[in-house]
Amino acid sequence: MPQYAVIIHSPAPADPMDLTPDYLALLEGYGAKVAELGGTIVTGFALEPSTTATSIRGDVVTDGPFTEAKEVVAGFFVLEAPDLDVALAIAKLNPATIDGGVEVRPLFTPPAG
């Protein structure tokens, strides 16, 4: 079954300790919805706030996330789903879409042979 990375983008600095009780409640029920729609979360991580990030471009090291934007990467999970329609239906229900957004991107599998 295909696997997708679902990359969570939230308003900077995306501190997981600042998540509202409402958000946490939605997150609590998310797993059940994923299963109901026919997907499985293989693995997932939340990240420390973007203020803790360090970026390196060429040989320049800078304090902060790689792209300066209103929203930053807050975490990601790997989703197994039968096709993109199912993956998108699941991603749409993620609470991150309320004030940020998610990117759904297939994991690369090297061609067989």
Place this chain on the structure above:
Amino acid sequence: MNETERAVADAHRHEWAFVLAATARVTGDFDLAEECVQDAYIAALDAWARDGVPRKPGAWLTQTARRKALDLLRRDKVFRAKMPLLVEPDPGGADVNLTDPDDIPDEIPDDRLRLVFTCCHPALAREAQVALTLRLVCGVTTPDIARAFLVSEPTMAARITRAKKKITAARIPYRVPVAADLPERLDAVLSVIHLLYTTGHTAPSGAGLVRTDLVDRAVALTRMLLALMPDEPEVRGLLALLLLTDARRASRTDARGRLVVLEDQDRSLWDRRAIAEGRDLAVAAFRTGRAGRYALQAAIASLHAVADSPATTDWRQIVALYGLLLKIWPSPVVALNRAVAVAMVDGPAAALEEVDLLATDERLAGYHYLPAVRADLLRRLKRHEEAAGAYRAAIALADNEAERKFLESRLAEVVDSP
């Protein structure tokens, strides 16, 4: 062109979508399917010259393309690994046994809807949807698509390749959406066809006003869709709209290619048969009680089409229909069109008030019809100086040569007026 070549060309126009859709189900890959379908059409040139044109050219081509696909798949294990990508295991549906070409059933499932919905999947950008639909559903070559959209051939080729790659890599499913998603997904398909049509109808830039090939493709595509989805009033509505708009094609430009606006058009040049068909379709779409934006626009177009002159047009009814349209489709462009009809009922001063309100809408910034409509209303109010300013603003924004020429001639008129 001899008889065989004509038969093959005919089959290309009418059967391409069917053959490709059925072959893609076997290959699970659009590139391979296209290759096999091309080969089948080439093989047809010889075989049909030798044995005569088959009774069902589409079935012949499909069998040939699917056999070629199976041969290739058997030889190449890499393709085999790709196979399940597009194939949607149909519960209860007989999927092809890929190991034996003789197992291909005689009844070939009609997969054209799958093909259309996959090409117009919302995960693809609109321009990619349009290009893929022309390439895969209509069988138009990449150089021709590039020409139609005035981009270079490598750019168009890259756009199509990228879209196909996304379908494969992201596993965009090859299927007709479930009932719950159908209205939204169908709307995307209709938007793609409508965009195809409008691109052909008012070529956004360049010299000619109409690109006939795109217009004809859009109409043919809608006819195909209606045959496949006869119960969808919006498909009927779109076909009605396209026929009614296109019925005026011959009168939209004069002998020198200059734009002629609706009120000045020679109505004897209008295609009465297309108008009759469009009108019947619009009425049928209305009768379902589920008329959407295409059916409403078709109803408006049919009121124009059946009138002998602007003076005898039922403008009151048109204003009312635009009101309904605005309710389900709150677009400033619709409001602008409504204002044009208001001018005919309540006079240019009333319409100008509405247009000036719309001028503050950011979504209309850069839209050349707004200053063009304003200019026309000011001209009718004999406020020539202001009209000239508005015409100049419209000219600066218009890309189409025929439209710009028209605006320039109107500008010259108001400048010369006392």
